[in-house]
Amino acid sequence: MADGMCLELVVVRHGLTQWNLDKRYQGQRDIELLLPDALPDMDRxxxxxxxxxxxxVVTSDLGRCRQTLxxxxxxxxxxxxxxxxxLRENDFGDFEGRSWEELKDSEIYRDWIDSAGELAPPGGESAEQLRQRLQAALADIFATAKAEDHRKVLVVTHGGVIRELRRVYDGVPFWEGVVGQAAGRRWIFNEQNVDGPIINGQTSHGKRGEWQCSSSSEVPVPASRTA
Incomplete structure (x- = not known):
């Protein structure tokens, strides 16, 4: 086995919106940033x-991501x-625009929470549907990187997308993979020239066994680590 190219993928979440502040599910609603409140995190x-x-540079097409970028x-x-x-947020269907406080007594909502999103919300998409579109988006990013010799790519997206990527690459349970506003992860991937699949370690969603995640770190780096 011989190693190939290395790709650094910096994936960050959009800045603060009013619905973030209200703890409402935004999903695929095109909600704008809350300005000037969003500026401190984005400046950092x-x-x-x-x-x-x-x-x-690749971004979700929703306005809050384009504004952040x-x-x-x-x-x-x-x-x-x-x-x-x-690269859009998970489609929360009928839950969009509503908060935990408004939904907590709903049996359907509690079942969805307990399933870590594997069940689809009414009118929304399941975790598997989210995974499928993210796999396709990432496959294109990796294929383009290989074809055009990209070494570093920036992705601006949503909290649910990053939670799913952390589940895959960091082994973090879906609900625990939260990142703050205008924050995210820096992943390093190495191309593996192998005839068969990689058994240990997480691979990208491109050709099986082609890319392996070798490093993961926070973006921005916590102040306590830079002091």
């Missing part, structure tokens, strides 16, 4: 990424972003 992320360059990319010589609907 912008500062964290100062001096970094990216070979490609516009803020952190201002004045930076980054590539023009590609929008991808497959």
């Amino acid at each position: 992320l912008r500062n964290e990424l100062a001096g970094e360059s990216f070979d490609a 516009a803020h952190i990319a201002e004045g930076r010589d980054w590539p023009e972003a590609r929008q991808d609907q497959r």
Whole structure:
């Protein structure tokens, strides 16, 4: 087995919205950022990424992600972003616009929580449906990286997307993989030139056994670790 290229994937969540503040499920509703309240978190992320360059930038097409990207990319010589609907938040169906307080007495809602999203909310999508579209989106990112020799890619997306990626690559239970506003993870992937599948370790959602996650870290780095 010989190692191939290395890809750094920086995946971050959008900034604060009013619905985040109200603890309402946003899902695929096109909710804008809450300004100026969203700025401190986004400024911290912008500062964290100062001096970094990216070979490609991909974002959810929803406005809160595009707004976040516009803020952190201002004045930076980054590539023009590609929008991808497959990077949208989970479709929460009838739960969208409602809070835990409003839903907590619903048996359907409690069953959904207990299933870690494996059950689909009424009118929404299941965790498996979320996984399928994320697998397709990531497969395209990895294929493009290989074809165009990308070494670092920025992705701006949603909390549920990052929770699912943390479940796959970090082994963190879905509900425990929460990241804050304008925060996320930095994953390092190594291409593995193998004839058969990789048995140990997590692989990307491209060709089975082609990419292996070798490192995961927080973005931005917690202040306690930079002091």
